[in-house]
Each structure stands twice: as structure tokens, then as C-alpha cells.
């Protein structure tokens with residue numbers, strides 16, 4: 212009944228070492244940057260959940276619309292007995308997929324960097340589906356994955372458009388590593404936000420109520436708590452810009468005046484000029500041909516492409 216396992220693939224304290232390494236390399240280069248995974252402590256995960264309910268943030272609703280409409284087709288096409296979900300977060304949308312995959316589904320493997328999001332989600336799911344084995348993994352899926360030996364066929368889902376957080380070269384490595392997880396008959400379900408008008412995109416990352424600004428600044432709280440940094444959120448402005456050449460949104464923190472952030476534990480002082488920006492996230496937007504080409508380069512074949520009615524977001528089903 213309700214087997215629930217939680218595995219950390221890395222010893223807990225490498226998280227601190229990873230953060231220190233990212234701070235050292237990302238904050239001492241020009242322009243400054245930090246990887247977006249550091250947003251997601253318990254507070255950051257909560258703020259992201261709040262973002263998904265904002266009127267301006269359409270991706271979650273658009274993807275849910277596609278999942279509800281296409282879950283039966285996905286179930287029929289894959290016959291999955293194991294669902295692996297990378298970057299599962301609260302697993303809220305996944306419910307639709309899980310319900311369509313039952314009764315054939317045996318095992319659900321949510322993978323996320325946020326242990327708080329994982330245990331919350333797994334609790335809800337095991338309560339709703341006591342017959343399902345839930346094996347949660349606290350892991351950074353950009354570093355390669357070892358999956359538990361669950362029954363095939365496997366469906367690996369990477370939803371929400373989170374692949375857009377990776378730069379093109381990182382996406383290529385990531386898709387190749389996913390490809391190695393797939394046996395013949397397994398499949399990848401990939402969610403991608405789509406290129407659209409700039410006003411809609413920028414509003415989704417700079418909402419009127421300031422929740423995304425708080426989410427962006429939360430990374431400064433992570434630096435304070437984890438590394439003893441003296442970063443003050445009031446010293447920075449939230450910035451969201453669309454890069455039309457690279458077709459991605461960048462979130463940045465812009466110093467309101469010249470300041471220095473000190474990291475006593477790292478013996479590091481990071482100077483910011485007035486107006487200097489720290490890039491905290493890239494969120495790439497896609498087109499069908501680009502997705503097909505990237506899948507192809509990783510040895511994956513685009514089998515289905517579904518969008519919401521408004522054409523804002525896409526789900527791709529790819530086979531090995």
C-alpha cells in the first residue's frame with residue numbers, strides 16, 4: 212500500500228559546494244550570472260506556484276489544457292508502465308497524465324531539486340492513488356540521471372517549458388542523456404513555450420503584482436541563508452527582457468546603485484556598478500522546426516506535436 216521512497220542521488224552537502232562553485236564562477240565573470248536552479252528553496256518553490264496562477268503567466272494553463280485534451284492519446288501511444296517526471300515541482304498538472312495512464316501505470320518517479328516540493332507532491336499522489344509506487348528522486352537532472360529499476364515502457368516527461376532554462380549546448384547534452392535513458396518503445400514528452408509577441412512574453416515574466424520580482428529576488432535570500440552573503444533585495448530591481456535574436460527571455464537583477472555583496476564564508480567580495488545586471492535565468496521559447504531539429508540531433512524522433520487552442524505552448528511526444 213502506498214509505497215513511497217525518497218532518494219537523494221547526491222550527498223546532501225554537495226548542494227552547498229555546488230552553490231559555492233556557481234557563485235565563484237558566475238559572480239566573478241562579466242556579465243554576471245547564476246543558474247536558475249538556485250531559485251527553488253521552499254520559499255522559491257512556493258513563489259513559483261503563485262506565478263503559475265498569475266493572469267499574465269499563461270504557460271501553466273496552456274500546458275494543462277493540452278494535457279487534459281491529449282492525455283488519452285499519450286496513454287494510447289505510449290502504454291507507459293513507468294512515468295518519470297523531470298523537474299516535477301508540485302506535480303499538479305501531472306495528475307491528468309497519471310489518471311489517463313492508469314490502470315497500466317505501475318510506478319511514478321518524480322525528480323526535482325526541491326525536496327519540499329517533492330514530498331508535498333508525493334504525499335498528495337500516494338493518497339489519491341494508493342496502488343501506485345512513487346519513487347521520488349532529489350536530483351539535478353542536468354547532471355545525468357540514474358533511474359530506479361521500474362517496469363517499462365517508460366515515459367519520461369519534462370514539462371512546464373523548463374528545457375528553456377538550458378542554453379542550446381546544454382539542451383543538446385541534456386537531450387542526449389535523456390536519449391540514453393530510453394529503451395526501444397520508451398518515449399519523451401516535452402513541454403515547450405512558443406515564440407510569440409514580445410508584450411505577452413515580457414508580461415509573463417514581469418507581472419503587475421510583483422510575484423515574479425519576488426521570485427527573482429528570492430535567489431538573494433538563498434545566498435544570504437546558505438552562504439552568509441549580505442545581499443539586500445532592496446538594492447536590486449527585477450528586470451525581464453526579450454532577446455529577439457536568441458528568442459529567449461532573460462531575468463536579471465539590476466543594482467540600483469554601486470554596491471558590494473560580501474560572501475564571508477567564501478572570502479569573496481562582488482562589486483556591482485550602478486545599473487549592473489546579474490542574469491538569473493534564461494527562458495527560451497521555441498518553434499516546431501527548432502524542436503524537431505534538436506530532438507533529431509539527440510537521436511529522438513518527433514512523433515506528435517500538440518498545442519493549446521491559442522497556439523501559445525506545445526507538447527511534443529518523441530520516440531527513441
Ligand code: AVJ
Pocket residue numbers: 262270371372373375376415416423462492493494
Ligand atoms: C519553471 C523554468 C518553466 O521559465 O517560465 C517563471 C520559471 N521564471 N517565471 C519559466 C519562471 C519566471 C519557468 N520554468
